Amino acid sequence: xxxxxxxxxxxxxxxxxxxxxxxxxxxxxxxxxxxxxxxxxxxxxxxxxxxxxxxxxxxxxxxxxxxxxxxxxxxxxxxxxxxxxxxxxxxxxxxxxxxxxxxxxxxxxxxxxxxxxxxxxxxxxxxxxxxxxxxxxxxxxxxxxxxxxxxxxxxxxxx
Amino acid sequence: xxxxxxxxxxxxxxxxxxxxxxxxxxxxxxxxxxxxxxxxxxxxxxxxxxxxxxxxxxxxxxxxxxxxxxxxxxxxxxxxxxxxxxxxxxxxxxxxxxxxxxxxxxxxxxxxxxxxxxxxxxxxxxxxxxxxxxxxxxxxxxxxxxxxxxxxxxxxxxxxxxxxx
Numbered sequence: 607x608x609x610x611x612x613x614x615x616x617x618x619x620x621x622x623x624x625x626x627x628x629x630x631x632x633x634x635x636x637x638x639x640x641x642x643x644x645x646x647x648x649x650x651x652x653x654x655x656x657x658x659x660x661x662x663x664x665x666x667x668x669x670x671x672x673x674x675x676x677x678x679x680x681x682x683x684x685x686x687x688x689x690x691x692x693x694x695x696x697x698x699x700x701x702x703x704x705x706x707x708x709x710x711x712x713x714x715x716x717x718x719x720x721x722x723x724x725x726x727x728x729x730x731x732x733x734x735x736x737x738x739x740x741x742x743x744x745x746x747x748x749x750x751x752x753x754x755x756x757x758x759x760x761x762x763x764x765x
Numbered sequence: 766x767x768x769x770x771x772x773x774x775x776x777x778x779x780x781x782x783x784x785x786x787x788x789x790x791x792x793x794x795x796x797x798x799x800x801x802x803x804x805x806x807x808x809x810x811x812x813x814x815x816x817x818x819x820x821x822x823x824x825x826x827x828x829x830x831x832x833x834x835x836x837x838x839x840x841x842x843x844x845x846x847x848x849x850x851x852x853x854x855x856x857x858x859x860x861x862x863x864x865x866x867x868x869x870x871x872x873x874x875x876x877x878x879x880x881x882x883x884x885x886x887x888x889x890x891x892x893x894x895x896x897x898x899x900x901x902x903x904x905x906x907x908x909x910x911x912x913x914x915x916x917x918x919x920x921x922x923x924x925x926x927x928x929x930x
Contacts, residue, residue, distance in 0.1 A: 612768035614930065642795060642929075644868040644877055673829045673838035696825075696899050699868050699877035721879045721897030723825045724840075729895055757869060759794060761767055761929075 611764040615639075618758045623648065626746035629760045634708045634739055636762030641702040643745060645756030647691030650725070652748040654686045655702060655732075657714065657740045668732035674725065686732060689720025691747060698722045707740040714740060769793075769928045776922040779805045784911040784924045789870075791905055793928035796867040798909060800882075802850040803860045803919035810852030810861060810884065813845040815910045816876070816900055820844040828896040833889055845912075846898045848882040853919075856887040860922065865898075870906040875899055 613636070616629050632639070643653070654663075666686035672679055674690070689700045699721045707714060718730040734740075745758065774784045789796070804810035825842045850861030863882030870876060878898035884891050911924055 610766045612766060612929075614767040642868060671829065673827055678829055678836045678838045697868075697875060697877045699866075699879050699897070701866060701879055719879050719881070719895065721827075721877060723827050723877070723897040723899035725827065727827045727829055727879075727895050727897035729829075755874070 613762050614759060615762045616760040620752055620754050620756045622754050623751040625751050626744055627752065627758045628742060628744040630742045632741050632743065632760070633762055634741070636708065637706065637765035638763040639704040639707045639740065639743070640761040640763060641704070641743060641745070642759040643700040643702065644697055645691060645758070646693065646697055646753045647747055647750050648693055648753060649750035650690060650692045651750050652687055653689050653691050653700070654746050654748065655688045655716070656686055656744040656746060657734050657736070658738060658742055659744065660734070660736065665735050666732060668730055670728050670730040672726055672728035674728065686734065688718045688730060689728065690722055690726065691752065692722050692725055696722070696724050704740060710737055710739055712737055767930050769930070771926045771928050773923060773925040776918045776920055779917050779920050781918045782913060782915055784918065786909040786926045789907050789909070789926070790928060791871050791907070793871070793930040794869065795929040796870045796906065797927040797929060798865040798867070799925045799927070800848055800850070800863045800911065801860045802922040802924070804850060804852040804913050804916050805919035806853055806916040808852035808854045810850040812848045812850050812863070813912045813914060814848065814865065815845050816906050817902070817904055817908055818910060819902065823901040825899045825901070826896055828894055830892060830894040832892050846878065846880065846896065848880060849884055849892055849894060851884045851886065855884065859885040861885055867906060872905070873903045875901050876906065
């Protein structure tokens with residue numbers, strides 16, 4: 607039997623609207639985490655990925671390249687931005703990859719592809735300025751709620 | 766293990782015009798298509814992809830592309846979505862790379878797809894694109910069709926389909 611290298615660790619399908627989804631007690635034996643978010647919000651709003659209940663935006667930073675707006679652009683800010691959700695704009699699909707999440711000797715980096723076909727596509731790179739291992743991930747909207755039926759899958763990739 | 770190869774198709778001669786995955790198992794959550802391809806006949810090397818043999822205007826798209834000199838974005842609704850691959854005019858023995866991640870492929874909701882792809886060319890012009898696709902359907906995905914619009918895939922082109930569950 608092949609050695610497991612990509613394992614489903616946890617999942618959530620919203621039965622009712624919610625402002626956030628949290629994965630806790632994350633298994634620390636993997637190398638990277640992948641979070642797949644297929645969701646919709648009650649308004650067009652940003653979605654953030656916080657680690658270990660650190661909800662201080664100043665502890666995060668990101669840079670992106672995006673089609674949002676009249677012409678392609680690149681932005682940077684201090685928050686854990688991983689994409690946009692839309693209400694009337696269909697499903698948003700985000701593929702979030704958190705590298706070396708269980709390491710304790712480095713800040714945590716992530717790469718994210720965010721897709722909202724009627725509005726934008728974008729690639730995002732971010733950092734949490736903390737060397738702690740990631741034991742929880744909270745996906746939270748900046749406003750409004752995630753709608754019922756939104757799905758969230760957490761995978762571990764072996765070292 | 767939550768990441769399993771369903772099938773790999775490899776082109777063994779340069780007379781293959783399409784690659785098709787059928788009877789896709791319905792016991793997964795997401796699909797990932799990975800393509801390494803070259804158009805052996807002409808340029809550009811644009812691979813058209815349809816799902817469930819549906820060529821209706823059901824694929825809405827938003828893309829961001831760079832070509833080494835400029836960047837552009839585009840919105841459209843088409844009867845397919847695309848992965849631009851390397852063509853016959855590009856550097857010999859090089860193949861373009863692309864992937865498409867299809868979320869919740871067995872659900873009764875529209876399907877969200879994330880695409881990344883790049884051509885390969887030892888010249889000042891090569892193309893890298895990221896794309897968001899929404900496929901309007903209530904059906905589960907049971908087949909994927911990959912076509913060079915009548916042109917032939919070069920020998921050693923491969924397409925692999927993975928199930929994530």
